[in-house]
Amino acid sequence: MTQIMASKNKMKIIPQIKIAAKGLRTHKSRSALTILGIVIGIMAIIMVMAIGKGAEDLILDQIRGMGSRTLSVEPGRMPQGLSDFAEVYTESLKDREVKALSNPNNIRGNNEIAPFVYLNATVSYGNEKMRTMIEGANRLWMDILDVEPEEGTMFTDTDVKQMARVAVIGSNVKEELFGDSEAIGKRIKIKNINVKVIGVLPPTGVKMMMNIDDIITMPYTTVQKVLMGISHYHAILIEAETEEMVPGIVEDIKATLREMHGITDPDKDDFHVGTMEDAMEIIGSVTSVLTLLLIAVAAISLLVGGIGIMNIMLVSVTERTREIGLRKAIGATRTDIISQFLIESVILTILGGIIGIIIGAAFTWLIGFGIREFGGFVSWRFFFPMSAVALGVGVAAAVGLVFGLYPARQASKKSPIEALRYE
Amino acid sequence: MALIEAKNIRKVYNHEMVPLEVLKGMTFDIEEGEFVAIMGPSGSGKSTLLHILGFLDPQTSGTCLFNGKGMEDYTEDEIAHIRNKEMGFVFQAFNLLPRTNVYDNVKLPLIYSDRPEKEWHDLIMKAIKAVGMEHRLEHETSKLSGGEKQRVAIARALVNDAKVIFADEPTGNLDSKSGAMIMKTLQELNQQHGYTIILITHETYTAEHAQRIIKIIDGQIKSDHKVKKRHDANHGFKK
Numbered sequence: 001m002t003q004i005m006a007s008k009n010k011m012k013i014i015p016q017i018k019i020a021a022k023g024l025r026t027h028k029s030r031s032a033l034t035i036l037g038i039v040i041g042i043m044a045i046i047m048v049m050a051i052g053k054g055a056e057d058l059i060l061d062q063i064r065g066m067g068s069r070t071l072s073v074e075p076g077r078m079p080q081g082l083s084d085f086a087e088v089y090t091e092s093l094k095d096r097e098v099k100a101l102s103n104p105n106n107i108r109g110n111n112e113i114a115p116f117v118y119l120n121a122t123v124s125y126g127n128e129k130m131r132t133m134i135e136g137a138n139r140l141w142m143d144i145l146d147v148e149p150e151e152g153t154m155f156t157d158t159d160v161k162q163m164a165r166v167a168v169i170g171s172n173v174k175e176e177l178f179g180d181s182e183a184i185g186k187r188i189k190i191k192n193i194n195v196k197v198i199g200v201l202p203p204t205g206v207k208m209m210m211n212i213d214d215i216i217t218m219p220y221t222t223v224q225k226v227l228m229g230i231s232h233y234h235a236i237l238i239e240a241e242t243e244e245m246v247p248g249i250v251e252d253i254k255a256t257l258r259e260m261h262g263i264t265d266p267d268k269d270d271f272h273v274g275t276m277e278d279a280m281e282i283i284g285s286v287t288s289v290l291t292l293l294l295i296a297v298a299a300i301s302l303l304v305g306g307i308g309i310m311n312i313m314l315v316s317v318t319e320r321t322r323e324i325g326l327r328k329a330i331g332a333t334r335t336d337i338i339s340q341f342l343i344e345s346v347i348l349t350i351l352g353g354i355i356g357i358i359i360g361a362a363f364t365w366l367i368g369f370g371i372r373e374f375g376g377f378v379s380w381r382f383f384f385p386m387s388a389v390a391l392g393v394g395v396a397a398a399v400g401l402v403f404g405l406y407p408a409r410q411a412s413k414k415s416p417i418e419a420l421r422y423e
Numbered sequence: 424m425a426l427i428e429a430k431n432i433r434k435v436y437n438h439e440m441v442p443l444e445v446l447k448g449m450t451f452d453i454e455e456g457e458f459v460a461i462m463g464p465s466g467s468g469k470s471t472l473l474h475i476l477g478f479l480d481p482q483t484s485g486t487c488l489f490n491g492k493g494m495e496d497y498t499e500d501e502i503a504h505i506r507n508k509e510m511g512f513v514f515q516a517f518n519l520l521p522r523t524n525v526y527d528n529v530k531l532p533l534i535y536s537d538r539p540e541k542e543w544h545d546l547i548m549k550a551i552k553a554v555g556m557e558h559r560l561e562h563e564t565s566k567l568s569g570g571e572k573q574r575v576a577i578a579r580a581l582v583n584d585a586k587v588i589f590a591d592e593p594t595g596n597l598d599s600k601s602g603a604m605i606m607k608t609l610q611e612l613n614q615q616h617g618y619t620i621i622l623i624t625h626e627t628y629t630a631e632h633a634q635r636i637i638k639i640i641d642g643q644i645k646s647d648h649k650v651k652k653r654h655d656a657n658h659g660f661k662k
Contacts, residue, residue, distance in 0.1 A: 015534045026522050326518045329479055330579070331507020331535035333500045417480045420518065 016336075020343040023316075034312040035352030037305025038399060042356025042392045043363070044298035048291060049388040050364040056287045058371075058380050062209050063279045068243045070144055072274045073101065073236040073253055077267075091232035092270040097257065098236055106256040108248055109241040114140035116235040117224045123216060125177040125188045132173060133215045134190060136223025140239060142168075145207050149199030152184040160219040163226055168199035172213040190216075191227055206377045246275055302395065305352070306403035313345050313407035324411050325419020334412040341411050345404025346397050353396025357389055424491055425452035426587065426619055427476055431485035434471050434642075445471045447642040448485065453621065455586065458613040460622045460633035468642040469623045470591055476621060477510055477589045478502050507535050511580025515592035517572040519564040525551065525575050526560045532583045550582040551575075553616070554608055570601025577608055587619040588612065594629055606632045 024031045075092040093115075100106050102113050117136040122129055135141070138160050148154065155166045167188065174183045187194040195218065204212040224230055238253070240246050250273050257271050258264070317324070324337060332340075361384055372380045434446040445468045453459050453476075463469045474480040475487050481494050489509070494502060506512075511532075519528045529550055533543045551557050554574040564572055573593055580588050590609060594602035610632055612618045622633055630636045631650055638645040 015530075015540075019534070022523065322518065323520060326520075327531070327535070328503065329477075329506060329512050330532045331503050331583075333503040333535070335500070336503075336535055415480070417474050420514065 013339075016340055016343055017347070020340055020347055023320075023340075023344055024347060027316075030312065031348060031351075034308055035305075035348050035355070037301060037308045038349050038352030038396055039305075039356040039359065041298050041302035041305050041399075042353045042396055043360040044301055045295065045395065046357050046360025046384075046388050046392055047364055047367075048294040048298060049385060049391070050360070050383050051367060052287060052291045052294070053385065054364075054368060054381060054383040056283065057383065058377055059209075059283050059287075060280055062207065063276050063283065067144060067239070068276050069240045069246065070276065071238045071240065071246060071249060071253070073097075073238065073257075074234070074272055074274065075232065075270065077269045077272055090270050091230075092257075092261065093233045093236055094231050097260065098233070100256050100260060101236060101238065101253060107238075107252045109245050111241060111249065112140045112143075112239040114138045114144075114237040114239075115220045115224075115233045116141065116237055117220055117228065117230070117233055119223065119228055121190050121227070123173070123177065123188055123190050125186060128177045130173065130176045133210070134167075134223055134227065135215055135217050136220035136227075137217060137237075138220060140237065141217065144237065144239065145204075145212060147201055147204050147207070147212060150202040152197070152199035154199055155219050160221050163221040164219055165193060165195045165222055165226065166198045166218065167195045168201060168217045169197055170201050170211075170213040170215050171203040172211075173216055174200045193226060195222075206375070246277075250275065302399055305349075306399040309345055309348060309400065310403040310407060313341060313404055314410065316344075317341065317407050317411040320411075321414060321419045324414050325416045325421075328414070328416035329420065337412040337414075338405075338408040341408035342401060342404045345407070346400035349396040349400030349404075350393060353393045356396070357392045360388075360392070426455040426457075426490065427453040427621075428486070428488040428491075429476065430487075432472070432475060432482045432487055433484045434468070434475060434480075435483045445642050446475070446482070449639070449642075449644050450485075451637060451644065451647055453619065455619055456613070456617050457635060458610070458620045458622070458633045460624055460630035460636045461639060462624055462627065462630040462636050463639040463645075464625055467639050469625075469639055472639070473589055473591055473621065473623050477512060478506055503535070507532055508583060509586045511577075511583070511585035511588040513573065513576045513580050513588060513590040513593045515595040517564075517569075517576045517596070519572055519575055519579075521565050522563055524561050524563055525556055525567070525578075528564055528575055529578045529582050531579060536583050538583070546582050546584070547578075550578040553581055553612070554578045568601065569597045570604050573597060573601070573605050574608060577605070577612075581612070581618075585618070587621060589621050589623075591623045592625070593622070594624070594626070602629070 073093065076090045098113065098115050102111075104110065114137050119134050120131065121134050122131045123134075124130075139154060139157065142148065142154055149168055152168070154168055155164060158164075159166055169177075169183065169188075177183070177188060178186065183197045183200055186197050188197060189195070201212060206212070218227075220233070224233070238249065240249050253273050254266075254269070258266070258269065261270055263269055327337060327340075364384060365382055368380050368382045371377050429452070430450050432446050432449045433444065436443045436445060449472065461469045461472060471480070475482045476489075478489065478494050486493050489505065497505065520531070526547060529547050530543060533546060538546070548557070551560065554577050556571065556574050556578060559567065559571065564575055567575065573596075577588070577590075577593075588609070593605050593609070597605060606629060609620055609622065613620050613634075620633070622630070624630050633650060635647070635649050637647045
């Protein structure tokens with residue numbers, strides 16, 4: 001009896017795996033359809049993790065591109081939600097605010113400042129036309145973007161002071177309007193005003209969430225007064241002397257503007273100050289919520305996939321009643337039968353997981369390729385974490401175990417006699 | 424001590440709350456090395472008796488001992504192990520795994536045994552040779568004739584060196600020639616290799632291949648006698 005006890009549950013795992021694999025190979029198309037839910041679920045997890053991480057990296061990269069010393073003062077209080085955007089478009093930032101924020105008595109340190117305006121307009125040269133973004137800024141803007149014209153020059157502070165009708169155009173704008181011919185010195189028309197092209201930027205792609213190749217940069221004075229006929233700004237960019245000074249400068253800006261605008265309750269601010277750190281925090285929380293949401297969708301897919309597995313395994317148990325009876329008659333224990341069916345369901349789900357990982361990786365690469373090539377986000381990186389592979393296989397195996405257990409137990413409960421009689 | 428001791432075995436099934444007594448108290452012994460045929464008409468309870476003797480189904484009352492111990496003396500796993508190590512089963516419907524070759528079908532009991540894997544090949548080949556199926560190793564069982572299928576089933580029953588082979592109507596699905604071959608194989612296993620064989624059949628002619636015939640009718644033993652002159656399977660087989 002001790003010999004019997006010692007040999008209990010000693011069934012070899014490799015032959016068991018071979019039996020299970022053979023069982024699955026026998027019904028190839030059914031096995032393939034069964035794992036479809038798992039494939040989709042794991043694919044979704046992989047894509048969420050990989051694209052989510054890639055997007056987060058890209059956005060953070062864009063924000064970092066703004067530089068940790070850069071602050072942006074924008075009109076209107078910080079929007080609290082989508083319905084709150086009306087509040088943003090106020091005209092609270094004008095020349096006197098620029099002057100006040102440039103004053104070292106108000107704002108600590110020796111900072112650089114760039115008022116900023118933009119408009120969407122149709123630009124034409126001869127018969128060629130295109131609609132694009134015109135940005136009004138000064139030299140600091142180009143420094144922040146870290147880009148220099150590859151042809152011609154950047155406009156000067158004198159151009160800004162004199163409201164010079166000059167523009168530096170992005171590489172796509174040049175391509176659209178001029179094709180292969182020379183652009184420098186030519187006059188383009190914006191809102192019926194002739195503007196001289198003095199510089200062409202190299203192909204740069206997306207920076208600070210803008211495709212630099214598609215925009216036209218001009219002195220802010222020209223855009224504000226000549227093209228738009230307004231007196232306010234859309235933003236005032238400030239570059240602090242050092243990163244450490246940023247929090248103090250934020251406080252100085254708030255104090256200065258509140259005093260100027262007679263605001264005592266911070267909730268009634270008609271401006272808001274953004275730093276790179278704030279932006280990164282917001283993006284971080286947004287991507288976490290999105291990731292959670294997508295993981296919930298993937299989890300539902302896995303649940304549905306798991307139920308599919310359970311359903312098919314139950315059908316399989318009924319179909320193979322005779323086989324189960326035979327196995328029990330020739331010495332299989334309940335544990336042997338449970339492990340055989342569990343191994344089958346786990347093989348199915350792991351297979352589904354692996355296929356899901358491969359398809360997920362392929363789609364992630366394709367989407368990344370599209371974003372890089374057609375979206376202009378040249379800094380997009382193909383991100384495929386090994387943790388996603390481990391998670392994918394782990395989750396798939398867990399689904400197999402959980403949803404395979406009930407059919408496996410049903411199989412193990414069959415009496416050899418009943419099973420052998422089954423027709 | 425006899426290999427199998429059956430004392431007043433009763434089996435009652437409850438069919439839709441109505442008790443149906445299939446075995447009405449049977450007592451007999453089977454010694455190691457015997458070739459016993461349990462014979463009776465359809466519905467006489469012979470298959471039920473075989474299931475009880477083979478530890479596949481418990482009796483309702485009475486005792487059925489194998490090597491001095493009853494099913495009730497063991498746990499479910501221990502019973503599975505005894506079936507694996509000490510008993511071999513041959514069924515009328517063969518019960519081979521479809522889409523699986525001869526070699527793998529014969530291997531099946533070893534998967535559930537405690538024999539080291541390195542011994543498996545020799546054991547499988549020995550069993551397959553004993554039934555003369557070594558030329559069909561790689562054939563899927565669904566492509567074999569009925570007689571060949573039953574020989575594979577016998578090899579599967581032998582592979583783990585069982586003490587006793589329970590054969591439930593092994594010739595029931597076979598033509599006369601194949602049936603004769605199977606009976607010859609069983610006789611050889613008994614005479615040359617000393618296997619105890621318990622054969623279930625409703626055919627007198629098949630039963631006469633055994634050394635002893637226990638006839639049962641309506642769940643009771645009608646007669647239990649030795650066969651005077653054993654039928655030699657080589658001399659023809661009539662259904």
